[in-house]
Each structure stands twice: as structure tokens, then as C-alpha cells.
Amino acid sequence: MYFDSFAEFLQMGNHGLYVWVAYGSTLLVLLSAFFITRSMARSGEESIRWAILSRQVEPKNES
Amino acid sequence: MKLKQKLKEYWHKLGSPRWFYQITTNWVTFFGGSALLLLVTGFVWALAFAPADYQQGNSFRIMYVHVPAAMLAQSLYIGMGVAGFIGLVWRMKLTDVAIAACLPLGMVLTALALFTGGVWGKPTWGSWWEWDGRTVSTLVLLFLYVGIYALREAIPDADLRARASALVSLVGTVNIPIIKYSVEWWNTLHQSASFSLTEKPAMPAEMWLPLLVMVLGFYCFAGHHVLSRMRLEVLTRESSSRWVAELMLNKNAVDGTPQTSTTDHGKG
Numbered sequence: 623m624y625f626d627s628f629a630e631f632l633q634m635g636n637h638g639l640y641v642w643v644a645y646g647s648t649l650l651v652l653l654s655a656f657f658i659t660r661s662m663a664r665s666g667e668e669s670i671r672w673a674i675l676s677r678q679v680e681p682k683n684e685s
Numbered sequence: 686m687k688l689k690q691k692l693k694e695y696w697h698k699l700g701s702p703r704w705f706y707q708i709t710t711n712w713v714t715f716f717g718g719s720a721l722l723l724l725v726t727g728f729v730w731a732l733a734f735a736p737a738d739y740q741q742g743n744s745f746r747i748m749y750v751h752v753p754a755a756m757l758a759q760s761l762y763i764g765m766g767v768a769g770f771i772g773l774v775w776r777m778k779l780t781d782v783a784i785a786a787c788l789p790l791g792m793v794l795t796a797l798a799l800f801t802g803g804v805w806g807k808p809t810w811g812s813w814w815e816w817d818g819r820t821v822s823t824l825v826l827l828f829l830y831v832g833i834y835a836l837r838e839a840i841p842d843a844d845l846r847a848r849a850s851a852l853v854s855l856v857g858t859v860n861i862p863i864i865k866y867s868v869e870w871w872n873t874l875h876q877s878a879s880f881s882l883t884e885k886p887a888m889p890a891e892m893w894l895p896l897l898v899m900v901l902g903f904y905c906f907a908g909h910h911v912l913s914r915m916r917l918e919v920l921t922r923e924s925s926s927r928w929v930a931e932l933m934l935n936k937n938a939v940d941g942t943p944q945t946s947t948t949d950h951g952k953g
Contacts, residue, residue, distance in 0.1 A: 623733055624735065643804050647800055647804075655793065
């Protein structure tokens with residue numbers, strides 16, 4: 623550990639605000655990119671599955 | 686002879702969405718796991734263990750997120766340019782899927798690189814924004830990303846959209862060498878690269894090792910992200926084909942009666 627105490631770690635030698643804003647924004651970008659893509663994939667796969675199922679079911683209902 | 690044939694076969698397979706989907710299944714998991722491991726290690730190392738710079742103090746730690754974001758933003762653009770070239774020459778459909786998948790992440794990362802650059806510039810240069818060669822050429826990169834994004838939104842015809850974005854992606858790659866050499870051509874504020882593939886870094890290992898971990902983590906993250914998006918797009922585009930039907934239905938129902946598994950979703 624480079625810092626002697628947790629308070630020093632938070633302060634970052636008077637550059638705390640800049641460092642934490644930079645890291646926070648990076649983390650926000652990475653996390654939102656991950657979760658947005660994951661929810662897109664899930665709902666997308668679900669609707670594809672629905673479309674396939676309805677295609678399979680429909681001919682039986684009509685006959 | 687044999688190798689040439691093998692390569693040719695591989696090249697043709699690349700155009701097959703089904704083959705792409707199958708081969709990338711394990712890659713996504715690999716990239717995702719590596720990204721998580723590398724990024725967690727990198728964040729902790731860069732924030733708490735790397736030594737502070739003797740001139741810049743702790744604001745130097747911003748480098749560990751600024752540099753990977755900027756590198757990846759440019760790499761994704763190069764990827765789009767290459768995909769655009771292949772798409773224009775060989776009419777491969779998968780290349781447009783690749784461009785669409787790289788675009789949003791590249792755009793956000795360019796913005797992030799500019800933002801973290803500003804946040805780093807304030808305590809280091811004394812201002813949030815400077816009209817420096819590299820900041821301006823990176824701003825041009827952001828405009829290129831936004832431009833292609835707007836272009837794709839504006840063109841409803843899929844074929845025309847693919848060709849237009851392939852062309853702009855390809856032409857826009859001239860900006861990448863400009864970003865790279867901007868620090869040498871206009872020797873202004875932005876410091877030159879502290880890290881390169883060919884030379885020994887000027888910083889001590891305890892400073893550049895966390896950077897290496899972060900860069901690798903960002904690239905693995907991009908691998909996971911881009912492949913996931915491409916796989917979803919491939920599934921959507923191929924949703925009427927047989928292999929997608931088999932794949933999607935086998936996931937839920939093993940006994941061959943998939944209809945029963947969907948009743949709990951409440952659709953009449």
C-alpha cells in the first residue's frame with residue numbers, strides 16, 4: 623500500500639477530487655456498458671425465442 | 686499449399702454467421718472472465734499501490750484510466766476501418782455487424798478519454814481544455830464516431846447503411862495516425878507516449894505494470910462487449926433460420942416440447 627492511512631488514500635495529496643472523478647467516470651462507463659449490453663442480449667434472445675415459438679405454434683392453431 | 690487452402694477455407698467460414706456464433710461462444714466467456722480479473726486487479730493496484738509521480742503527485746494515477754480508454758477508443762476505430770474495408774471489398778455481411786458493435790463503446794470511450802484528460806489537465810496544466818494537437822485530433826475522433834452513429838440512425842435501408850458507414854469508417858482512419866503523431870508534429874502540451882510496444886518504458890516497473898494490467902483489462906472488456914453485441918445481432922438477423930431455432934429452443938427445453946416452458950411468461 624502506497625498510502626499510510628485511509629484518509630490519505632481518499633485525499634490523494636490534494637488531488638483527491640480529480641482522481642476519484644476520473645476513476646468514478648471510468649467505472650460508470652464500464653459498468654453501464656456491461657449491464658446495458660447484458661440486458662439487451664437477454665431481452666433480445668427472449669423476443670427471438672418468442673418469435674420462433676409463435677411461428678411453430680401458429681400453423682397448428684389455424685388447422 | 687495445404688496452409689493456403691486452410692486459410693481460404695477459414696476466410697470463407699468467416700462470412701458465415703452460424704460459424705461465427707459457434708466459435709465465439711467460448712471466447713466471450715474467456716474475455717469476460719479475464720476482463721473482470723484484470724480490471725479489479727488494475728483498479729486496486731493503480732489507486733492504492735502504484736507510487737505517486739514525483740512531479741504530478743497523485744493526479745498521475747488518472748493515467749491508468751485515461752491511457753487505456755484512449756488506446757481502446759482508437760483501436761475500436763481501427764477495427765471499424767478494417768471491417769469497413771473488408772465489407773466494401775468482399776461484401777461480407779458480418780463486417781457491418783462488427784461496425785455496429787464497435788461503434789457505441791468506441792464513442793463512449795473517446796468521450797471518456799477526453800473527460801479524464803480534462804480532469805487530469807486541470808491540476809497538471811492548470812486548465813480543463815487546451816487546443817493541443819492531441820486533444821483536438823481526439824475530439825475529431827469523437828465527431829467521427831458521432832457522425833457514423835447519426836448516419837446509421839438516419840439511413841433506413843440496411844444495405845446502404847452498411848456501405849455508407851463502412852466508407853466513412855475507412856476514410857476516417859486517416860485520423861488515427863494524426864492522433865498518434867500529433868505529440869511530435871505539434872510539440873505542445875500533451876506529453877508523449879510513456880508506453881510503447883517496441884521500447885523499454887521510461888517509468889519504473891511498479892508504475893507501468895499496473896498500466897499494462899489496465900490496458901489488457903480494457904481490451905478483454907472490449908472483446909467481451911463487442912462479441913456479445915455481434916452475437917446478439919447475428920441471432921436477430923438470422924432469427925428465421927433453422928440453426929437459430931434449434932439453438933434457442935434447446936436452451937430451455939431438452940425434451941423437445943418447448944411450448945410448455947413458455948406458459949409461465951403469461952402470453953396468451
